[in-house]
Amino acid sequence: MSMAVAGLLAGMALGFAGYFGGFGAFLLVAALGAVGFVAGRFLDGDMEPGDFFRRAGGRERDARRR
Template identity: 80%
Template structure:
C-alpha cells in the first residue's frame, strides 16, 4: 500500500472522528495514530529505543 493511500485513510479517519465525535475524539485518534506509528517503526526495526536516550554529545559523533 502506498504512503499516499495510508495518508488518505489516516486523514479520512481523523475527519470522521472530528465530525462525529468532536475535537476530543479528533485528538484521541491523532494521539493513538502517533503511538501506532512509533510502535510500528520499532517493530520494523527502523528505530531503536536507545536512539531516544543517548546523550547530546553521543549524537554528534
C-alpha cells in the same frame, strides 16, 4: 501500501473522528495514531528505543572531538 495511501486513510479517520465525535475524539485518534506509528517503526526494525534519547549525530560528533 504507499505513504500517500496511508496518509489518506489517516486523514479520513481523523476527519470522521472530528465530525462524529468532536475535537476530543479527533485528538484521541491523532494520539493513538502516533503511538501506533511509532510501535510499527519499532516492530519493523526502523527505530530503536535509544533513538529517543540520543542527540542528533551524537556518536559521530563525540568521535570528531577526540
